[in-house]
Structures are given as structure tokens and as C-alpha cells.
Amino acid sequence: MSKNSHTKVSPQGHPEETMTQRSGEPVPRAPLAGIPAYVPGRPADLDPDQPAFMLSSNENPFPPLPSVMHALAKASSSINRYPDFSAGGLRTVLAAELDVAAEDIAAGGGSVGVLQQIIRAYAGLGDEVIFAWRSFEAYPVLVQESGARPVKVPLNGADEHDLEAMLDAITPVTKIIMVCLPNNPTGPSIRHDQLKDFVSRVPPNILIVLDEAYREFVTGPDLANAMDFYRDRDNVAVLRTFSKAFGLAGLRVGYVVARRTVIDAVRKTGAPFAVNSLAEVGAIASLKAHGELLQRVRSVVAERTRVASALAAQGWTVPDPQGNFVWLGLGDASSEFAGACAAVGVIVRPFAGEGVRVSIGAPPANDAFLLVASEWNHRRVESTTWPV
Ligand SMILES: *Cc1c(COP(=O)(O)O)cnc(C)c1O
Numbered sequence: 001m002s003k004n005s006h007t008k009v010s011p012q013g014h015p016e017e018t019m020t021q022r023s024g025e026p027v028p029r030a031p032l033a034g035i036p037a038y039v040p041g042r043p044a045d046l047d048p049d050q051p052a053f054m055l056s057s058n059e060n061p062f063p064p065l066p067s068v069m070h071a072l073a074k075a076s077s078s079i080n081r082y083p084d085f086s087a088g089g090l091r092t093v094l095a096a097e098l099d100v101a102a103e104d105i106a107a108g109g110g111s112v113g114v115l116q117q118i119i120r121a122y123a124g125l126g127d128e129v130i131f132a133w134r135s136f137e138a139y140p141v142l143v144q145e146s147g148a149r150p151v152k153v154p155l156n157g158a159d160e161h162d163l164e165a166m167l168d169a170i171t172p173v174t175k176i177i178m179v180c181l182p183n184n185p186t187g188p189s190i191r192h193d194q195l196k197d198f199v200s201r202v203p204p205n206i207l208i209v210l211d212e213a214y215r216e217f218v219t220g221p222d223l224a225n226a227m228d229f230y231r232d233r234d235n236v237a238v239l240r241t242f243s244k245a246f247g248l249a250g251l252r253v254g255y256v257v258a259r260r261t262v263i264d265a266v267r268k269t270g271a272p273f274a275v276n277s278l279a280e281v282g283a284i285a286s287l288k289a290h291g292e293l294l295q296r297v298r299s300v301v302a303e304r305t306r307v308a309s310a311l312a313a314q315g316w317t318v319p320d321p322q323g324n325f326v327w328l329g330l331g332d333a334s335s336e337f338a339g340a341c342a343a344v345g346v347i348v349r350p351f352a353g354e355g356v357r358v359s360i361g362a363p364p365a366n367d368a369f370l371l372v373a374s375e376w377n378h379r380r381v382e383s384t385t386w387p388v
Contacts, residue, residue, distance in 0.1 A: 031125075031147045052342075053365035056349040058184065058214075058325050060247035061361040062296050064282075068248075071285035072278055083277035086267070087253075090280045093287050094255060098227065106263045107283075109274040111213060111241035111254025112138050116145070118237060118256065120269035122207050123148035123175040130169050131178040132161045134185065134354060136211065139178060148175065159186035159319040159327065163198045170206065177202055178209045181224060182217075182322035185349065185357035189322040195224040199233060207262065208236045214323035216245035216297045217304070223322065227257065234259050244324060245297045246286045253279040300324050304360045310370050314377045328373070329355040341372050 064072075087107040095102035108114035115138065123129050125147035131139045133152035143150040153169050156162040161179060170177070179198075182189035190198075195210075202208050210226035226238040241254035253275055256266060275283075286293060304321055311318050311326065318326050330337050331353060338350035341358075346368045349357040358369055 029147070031144050035141055035144050053346045053361055053368055055341075055359040055361050055365055055369060056347045056357075057249070058244060058323065058357075058359045059249050060244060060296070060324075061300070061365070062247055064247060065286070065289050065292060067289050067292075068282055068285045071281050075278055075281040079277060081277070083273055083275060083280055085273065087275040087280050090253075090275065090283050091255075093284050097287055097290075098257065100227075100230075100257055101260075103260050104230075104263060105255055105257055106266045106270070107253060107255040107275045107280075108270055109254075109279075110243060110252040111211070111239045111256075112142070113252065113270075113274055114254050114256045114266070115139075115209070115211070115239060116142050117266045117269040118207070118209060118239075118262075119143060119146045119148070119176065121262075121265040126173060127175040128171060128173050129176040129178065130166055130174055132166065132180065132183065134351060135178075135180045136184045136213075139180075155183070155186060158188065159183070159329065160188040161190060163190070163194060167198065167201055170203065174206050176207045176209055178211060180211045180213075181226065182214050184213065184323060185325065185351065185355070186327045187319045187321040187323055187325065189218055189220060189223045189320075191222050192224045192228070193222070195226075195229065199229050199236065202235070204233075204235050206235060208233070209239060210236060211239045213239070213241045213244055215240060216294065217301055217324050218322045219301055220320065220322055230257055230259075234261075237262055242283050242286060246283070246293055247296075248279070248282050248286060251279040251282045252276075253283045300360050303363060303366055307358075307360060307366050307370065311373060314370075314374050316373065316377065325357050325359045327355055327357055331355070337372075337376060340376060341369060344368060344372060346372060 090107055091102045091105045094105055106114065108117055119129065119142050123143065123146050127148040128151050129143040129148050130151045130153060132155055134155060140150040151169050153162060153166045161183060166177060179190065199208060210229065212226045229236045230238050237256050237258035239254065239256050242251070243249040243254065304324065307326055308318050308321055316328060318328065328337070334350040334354060334356050335352050337356050338348050341348045346365065348369065360366060
């Protein structure tokens with residue numbers, strides 16, 4: 001708006017107010033001040049030309065399937081066109097795959113993008129959102145951005161969700177309660193009977209978000225399948241992604257399955273055309289190659305078993321890994337351990353003062369990590385066995 005029209009709108013003027021507006025700078029909404037700046041998975045000071053084993057972001061170590069790359073190349077000839085507004089093609093394929101109505105699915109820019117839509121739709125200033133901690137780093141950021149208060153419920157001694165404590169944390173202003181299964185970054189999932197009991201005790205006016213980003217890697221017996229709860233309840237939303245098992249992290253596509261009313265609300269808070277045309281085509285091509293991709297998932301799981309056994313043999317205690325990563329609860333030594341890994345070109349994810357998350361990669365990457373882990377424990381054993 002021009003200076004002129006501004007004067008016309010307020011002919012009497014409020015000189016002081018006008019002065020403040022003209023001398024200040026744009027100020028973001030207050031809740032944003034509490035959000036820390038983004039921390040990238042790869043240390044900034046790392047030589048970009050030095051080949052490194054990237055075990056810091058839980059990515060799929062396999063390159064994209066030829067069939068997926070072919071579909072993307074073909075689709076790139078029409079990127080002058082807008083994509084389908086609601087990713088209708090992808091939702092139709094997913095609906096058949098999951099045996100749900102296409103109206104019960106909303107797709108978005110990664111499942112983090114979808115989660116942002118969910119939180120914006122259901123929580124704001126004065127509200128509370130409960131989640132376990134430590135869990136996925138995006139949770140507190142997205143909750144704070146909405147203006148709601150993040151309520152972090154500590155994990156139990158086995159680095160699992162403390163579902164009883166989460167239920168105890170519910171207040172009249174709780175709007176969303178999130179569960180990450182399996183939990184990133186610690187690894188354990190939740191038994192079906194435990195989740196069933198939990199879901200039945202959450203009041204029906206609170207949205208339960210079940211984040212299943214690592215669903216395909218789960219192998220443990222009796223573990224929960226979030227879709228079972230969506231079928232029984234109106235207040236359950238299941239989050240899934242193509243970033244991990246499907247290896248499309250760079251394309252940014254994920255989705256939520258929930259009742260129609262939830263989907264309608266979530267659509268309203270999304271960026272228009274959030275799923276771009278290549279992301280939609282890549283996701284559909286990946287679903288067509290499901291069998292081939294699950295074969296790859298099985299080999300990651302086999303490596304996970306090998307890594308976890310090797311760590312146990314070295315004397316480490318590792319919480320049950322049900323995703324494509326392992327957790328070392330190194331406490332105060334976490335950053336130092338990550339540094340020891342980086343020194344040999346293995347990039348892992350330290351959480352200062354808590355632990356280190358190491359993604360399962362290709363065998364040579366895992367071997368390089370296991371070597372550092374072995375030397376680390378050896379050193380520790382020596383220093384405790386031979387006090388000076
Ligand atoms: C990786 C991850 C996601 C997926 O993020 P995208 O935005 O789909 O790439 C969601 N939740 C958790 C817990 C994750 O670890």
C-alpha cells in the first residue's frame with residue numbers, strides 16, 4: 001500500500017504509531033522467537049569433497065530404482081503444468097494399497113509437511129500438544145510454530161514411550177497427543193496391546209497422531225500397526241512417508257490417513273500444490289515397485305541385525321532397534337563419539353548430553369562405524385580396568 005493511500009485511510013493520523021511503524025523492522029510472530037535455528041545433519045565444517053558415509057539422517061542407502069528414475073524422467077517433460085491439486089492419482093493408488101477410502105488420505109510435502117498441517121489445524125495459542133521426549137526433533141519446532149505449548153514427556157528407562165505418563169499429562173487444553181512408533185532416535189516401538197489400551201484412554205476430543213515413518217522396518221513380534229487404530233477410532237491420524245523405506249527423501253512426499261473430518265481440516269492448512277508433480281509420479285512408481293523396495297528394506301533390516309549383534313558383542317547396550325537406525329546412549333560423551341566417527345569419514349547424529357543415532361547404511365559404512373564403536377569401548381574398558 002502506498003504512503004498516499006495510507007494517509008487517506010487514516011486522515012487524522014496517529015503520529016506516534018506511524019513513527020513506530022516506519023522506524024521499526026518486521027517482527028515475526030512471538031512464538032517463533034522460542035524456536036532454535038535448524039541444525040543440519042552434516043557438520044558444516046566437513047570438507048564437501050571428502051567422501052563420507054552419511055549415517056546421520058536415516059536415509060535409504062540405495063540409489064533410486066531404475067523404474068522410478070525412468071518415470072521421473074518421463075514426467076519431467078510436463079513440469080510446465082501444475083500438478084493435481086490434491087495428489088488425486090497418488091491417493092487413489094494408496095487407497096487401494098491400504099484398503100481405505102481415498103477421501104481418508106491427505107498427501108503433503110513429506111510427512112513433516114503433513115504434520116505441520118495437522119498441528120496448524122488443531123492447535124494454537126493456549127493449547128498443548130503432548131509427545132514423548134526425546135523423540136523426533138521436528139515435533140517441538142512445529143508445535144511452537146503453531147503457538148501451542150509443547151509438553152514433553154520423558155521416555156522410560158528402556159528409551160521407550162512412557163504411555164502412562166503421557167496420559168497423566170493430558171489437561172483440558174490438550175489438543176493433540178503424538179506417538180512415534182518406532183521412536184526416532186531411540187528405536188523401540190510399542191506393543192499392540194499397550195497402544196490399544198492407550199488409545200482407548202485418550203479422550204475422544206484429542207487427536208492422536210501415530211507417526212509411522214519407519215513402519216516398513218518393524219519386525220518385532222506383537223508390535224502395533226497404527227492402521228488398526230485408525231479403523232476403530234475417529235480421533236486417530238496415521239502419518240506415513242516415502243522418505244525412508246521408499247528412498248524418496250529428496251522428493252518430499254508423505255501422507256496422513258484419518259477420518260474425513262480430519263482430512264478436510266488438514267487440507268485447509270496446507271500449502272497449495274504441496275505435492276509437486278514429480279513427487280507424485282515418484283511415489284506412484286515406488287508403490288508399483290513395492291516388492292523390489294521391500295526386498296531392499298529386508299537387506300537394511302538384515303544389516304540392522306548384524307550391527308546390533310556386533311554392538312552387543314562389543315559390550316554396548318542398544319535399545320531394541322525397530323527403525324533403520326541404532327541408538328547409543330552415550331550421555332556426555334555423545335559429541336566426542338560423533339567426532340571420532342567423523343574423523344574416519346562416518347557422519348552420525350549426536351544429541352549432546354544424551355546419545356548418538358546411527359543410521360543403518362551399506363555394509364562398508366556400517367563396518368566403518370562398528371570399528372569406531374569397538375575402539376571406543378576398548379578404550380573405555382582399558383581406562384576403567386586400569387585406573388591411574
Ligand atoms: C524421517 C521422519 C519423518 C519423515 O519426514 P519426511 O518429511 O516425510 O521426510 C517423519 N517422522 C519421523 C519420526 C521421522 O524420523
